[in-house]
Amino acid sequence: MELPTLKPNAFHQSRPIIPCAQCGDTLFAPEWSEYLDDRRVRHLWCCDACGYEFESMVCYPEPHAA
Numbered sequence: 504m505e506l507p508t509l510k511p512n513a514f515h516q517s518r519p520i521i522p523c524a525q526c527g528d529t530l531f532a533p534e535w536s537e538y539l540d541d542r543r544v545r546h547l548w549c550c551d552a553c554g555y556e557f558e559s560m561v562c563y564p565e566p567h568a569a
């Protein structure tokens with residue numbers, strides 16, 4: 504009898520994943536995150552491969568819209 508295992512894809516889907524804007528390498532976690540308000544988060548990304556730094560903004564939908 505085997506215990507069910509979580510699929511790695513399901514785990515990663517809940518996290519912000521973004522390709523490097525410079526070299527296209529996959530970045531799995533932001534270097535730093537700033538919460539602007541309840542529904543907007545700004546991530547600062549730093550690429551391990553090329554050292555490029557850039558920002559992205561994540562906007563969540565209104566809570567009552569779901």
Ligand SMILES: [Zn+2]
Pocket residue numbers: 523524525526527528550551552553554555
């Ligand atoms: Zn890069």
